[in-house]
């Protein structure tokens with residue numbers, strides 16, 4: 001029951017302190033957890049000299065990542081943006097095409113589309129999950145799509161719509177079944193931007209396994225970090241082989257000769273980064289447990305704060321709770337920015353959501369549907385500290 005206190009710094013700070021205590025230093029939004037094995041494995045790279053584009057940790061990381069997600073294959077890359085670009089390319093996205101993406105996302109989603117020479121086409125998200133709203137997608141396609149020889153064409157721009165990109169926002173799985181059904185009906189390949197959702201499942205299956213291909217990120221602020229890095233996930237062996245080939249300069253195997261059979265990329269993840277990834281995969285279940293506990297704690301301690309709710313996982317999903325978010329009610333949104341400043345000043349790092357894509361200068365002219373919910377949410381969300389080690393029982397007893 002929400003009734004006691006108004007939304008203000010005087011109600012938010014006590015709730016924050018009840019959840020995560022009071023630190024001497026700034027409590028960061030999200031800091032990595034580097035287990036002891038990280039030191040061992042990185043030292044092994046240094047000791048053996050295998051620090052760069054060859055070495056055993058890359059293959060090991062790929063195998064263990066595939067096992068952790070239940071995916072047939074994982075191909076490690078230099079970052080998540082590169083992984084996403086290659087996903088689009090392998091799905092057949094070509095220069096001059098359009099790719100449907102949420103207007104509420106990190107800029108890399110739209111950039112990866114442009115890196116293929118295509119144009120993002122923005123649709124709205126849902127209030128519950130912050131990811132593509134199936135009704136908005138359906139409505140948009142029913143207005144603009146006409147059948148073409150190689151998939152639907154946008155009748156307004158005459159560009160082919162060659163993929164839909166579903167991003168699982170802040171780690172919470174999107175409305176996957178409905179989106180998959182719409183994509184199948186319109187014969188548009190689905191790519192998942194699972195950059196934020198490693199460890200999140202939808203109806204028992206890991207995110208990133210519903211589209212043709214998906215991308216994850218291991219940037220410094222993600223649930224698992226390799227310093228910088230990413231991966232392509234797919235259940236299709238041939239696509240995985242192609243992804244590996246194209247991201248490693250399209251070199252045909254030979255002990256010493258340099259023969260390349262396509263314009264490839266140097267998108268390899270260095271061995272030293274993969275070593276960090278292997279170490280953290282070993283503790284991923286523990287991190288997921290801790291982040292869930294932290295989220296539950298926030299839900300409790302913010303219970304009494306009026307006009308704000310802690311974003312929770314949808315009932316059909318198990319979320320990694322990558323970043324916890326307070327969602328303010330619309331009538332108090334004007335107070336958001338002042339609150340963000342006050343919470344930061346009090347020693348708790350917090351951030352707004354991204355600026356909507358269509359409000360960035362390079363995407364202002366991109367095709368789009370109605371984006372009212374995206375715009376509203378971008379004025380109302382505050383991301384709050386979410387590191388695994390802030391959880392109430394972090395490493396007490398278990399280790």
Ligand SMILES: *Cc1c(COP(=O)(O)O)cnc(C)c1O
Nearest residue numbers: 079080081106108109195217219
């Ligand atoms: C982090 C992120 C990416 C990009 O990953 P990098 O590894 O930083 O290139 C893409 N999409 C979303 C939604 C992200 O959060």
